[in-house]
Each structure stands twice: as structure tokens, then as C-alpha cells.
Amino acid sequence: MKKILELKDISYRYPDGTGALSGVSMEISEGESIAIVGPNGGGKSTLLMILSALVPPSEGEIWIFGEKMDEKLIDNAKKMFPLRKRLGIMFQDPDVQLFSATVFDDVAFGPINYGISGKNLKKMVMGALRYLGIEHLAERHPYELSGGEKRKAALATTIVSDPEVLIMDEPTADLDPESRNEVVDVINRFRETGKTVIVATHDMEMVPEVAGRVIVLNKSIMMDGRIEDVLIDKEVMEKAGLERPYSVRILEILKKMGIPTEDFPFKTEEALKWMEHALSGHKED
Numbered sequence: 001m002k003k004i005l006e007l008k009d010i011s012y013r014y015p016d017g018t019g020a021l022s023g024v025s026m027e028i029s030e031g032e033s034i035a036i037v038g039p040n041g042g043g044k045s046t047l048l049m050i051l052s053a054l055v056p057p058s059e060g061e062i063w064i065f066g067e068k069m070d071e072k073l074i075d076n077a078k079k080m081f082p083l084r085k086r087l088g089i090m091f092q093d094p095d096v097q098l099f100s101a102t103v104f105d106d107v108a109f110g111p112i113n114y115g116i117s118g119k120n121l122k123k124m125v126m127g128a129l130r131y132l133g134i135e136h137l138a139e140r141h142p143y144e145l146s147g148g149e150k151r152k153a154a155l156a157t158t159i160v161s162d163p164e165v166l167i168m169d170e171p172t173a174d175l176d177p178e179s180r181n182e183v184v185d186v187i188n189r190f191r192e193t194g195k196t197v198i199v200a201t202h203d204m205e206m207v208p209e210v211a212g213r214v215i216v217l218n219k220s221i222m223m224d225g226r227i228e229d230v231l232i233d234k235e236v237m238e239k240a241g242l243e244r245p246y247s248v249r250i251l252e253i254l255k256k257m258g259i260p261t262e263d264f265p266f267k268t269e270e271a272l273k274w275m276e277h278a279l280s281g282h283k284e285d
């Protein structure tokens with residue numbers, strides 16, 4: 001698979017001297033779906049800003065779609081334009097993303113910048129709002145929305161331009177269970193089209209639902225691997241202050257009971273079904 005993002009020994013310090021990242025290296029290939037997890041202040045949002053080419057690292061090197069980033073290039077709006085179009089970013093704070101008089105105008109902002117207007121613009125914007133089930137919010141003022149509605153509106157601004165890479169910071173925070181599941185579905189529909197997904201989250205149940213790879217980050221990378229290897233690593237998860245998803249706890253019980261657990265699924269719903277099936281077989285034996 002084609003490498004689309006490459007980081008070599010990245011460090012980042014904020015202007016006030018706070019060190020947010022240190023010695024971070026990774027490669028991300030097209031079509032991968034990656035969850036970035038870790039404690040508060042662990043550097044997830046900072047890493048996403050670097051991956052989105054919004055800020056250059058203080059030290060180290062980064063290539064985005066094969067292009068080496070530096071401060072001069074990142075500041076060159078014209079040169080960065082085609083590259084930015086390929087990256088869709090959703091910030092942790094939806095207020096950063098919503099600044100127009102209406103939700104429609106906010107979602108239309110990106111496409112207008114890419115030269116789209118008239119009927120096509122309306123079609124694109126309403127399409128994105130429909131995709132997220134928030135058409136009825138089109139004419140509302142973004143500041144007057146609830147936390148969850150804001151998050152969905154912010155996600156609409158991200159997906160409207162159909163980016164190749166979807167980078168999301170806490171997309172399920174503030175959402176009720178139904179809305180959360182809708183957002184998970186949106187992410188998965190996006191994945192199914194072969195696009196790349198990078199999501200920073202504290203929603204550990206979501207990790208197996210949307211990602212194949214997990215990166216545990218606490219200023220530097222504590223672990224980077226397949227979900228089935230990372231999520232079961234009790235020591236790393238505890239050290240990072242993370243709760244393991246329910247499926248992992250179910251897996252541990254099954255193992256303790258001596259039940260073979262090959263092909264055990266890590267999505268909670270599937271894990272429960274798998275356990276029910278395994279236990280009913282166990283009882284009959």
C-alpha cells in the first residue's frame with residue numbers, strides 16, 4: 001500500500017515551552033484506519049495538527065503525500081491548497097470549525113474555496129448534512145446548537161469535500177448513543193471506500209469499531225500495532241491510563257475458562273454474540 005504520511009523523530013514544543021511530543025515516528029499507508037489513544041495531555045490533538053499540516057514539528061521530519069513539510073511550505077497557502085483538499089480535519093473543539101452565520105454557510109465554506117457555487121454547492125452541502133442526518137439544522141446559527149449537534153455540523157464541514165484522509169479529534173464526544181452510532185457508521189462508510197481514517201479518541205469501545213491499528217501516545221509512542229495486539233496488552237493500557245474495551249475483558253474471562261478464543265472479534269456486539277455461541281457450545285460438551 002502507498003505510504004501517505006511519514007513521520008521521523010518528530011518533537012513538538014508549544015511557544016510557551018510546553019513539550020507535547022517527543023521522538024514520534026510512524027508511517028501511515030493509504031486505506032489504513034488508525035485510532036490514536038492516550039491520556040489527557042498525551043499529545044493526540046497536537047499530533048493530528050502536525051499530520052494535518054497545520055503546524056510544522058519543532059524537530060524531526062514529516063512527509064505528507066510524499067511531500068516534505070517545512071514551515072515555509074506550510075505557510076504558503078497557494079502551494080498547500082491541493083494538499084489540504086486531500087485532508088479532511090475535524091477539530092476536538094467544534095467551535096474552531098464553526099464560525100459562519102448558519103450551519104449551511106459553514107459547510108459551504110470549503111467547497112466555495114474550491115470554486116464550487118450555485119446548484120452544485122447546494123447539492124454538496126445538503127448532501128453532507130443529509131449524510132449526517134442534520135438537514136434540519138441547515139439554517140440554524142452554529143452557536144445555538146447543542147454540543148452533539150455542533151459535533152455533527154463540524155463533521156459535515158469535514159466530509160463535504162470528500163477528502164482522501166479523514167482526520168478526526170474526539171468525534172464521538174458529547175454524542176448520545178444513537179448519534180454516536182451514526183458517527184461510527186459514517187466513519188465506517190468512509191473506510192469502506194478505501195479511504196484513510198485517523199481518529200484520536202477516549203471512546204475505547206469505538207476503537208475496534210472503526211480501527212484496525214492503534215497507536216498509544218503519551219508524548220512518545222508507547223505502542224503501535226494491530227488492535228488485537230495492543231488492546232490486550234494490560235500493562236501498556238494501564239500505564240497509559242486507558243480502560244480496555246468490554247470485548248477484551250470478555251476475552252480474558254473466556255481464556256480463564258479454558259475456552260479456545262481463535263477468531264474472537266473485538267467489536268463489543270460481535271464479542272457478546274461470539275461469547276453466547278461459545279458458552280452454549282461449552283454447556284453442551
Ligand SMILES: Nc1ncnc2c1ncn2[C@@H]1O[C@H](COP(=O)(O)OP(=O)(O)OP(=O)(O)O)[C@@H](O)[C@H]1O
Pocket residue numbers: 014015016018019020038039040041042043044045046047092
Ligand atoms: N496552545 C497550547 N499552548 C501550550 N501548551 C499546549 C497548548 N495546547 C496544548 N498544550 C499542551 O500540550 C500537551 C499535549 O496536549 P494535547 O492537546 O495535544 O493532548 P491530547 O492528548 O489531545 O489531550 P486530550 O485527551 O485532553 O484532548 C499538553 O501538555 C498540553 O497542556
Ligand SMILES: [Mg+2]
Pocket residue numbers: 044045046092169
Ligand atoms: Mg486532544
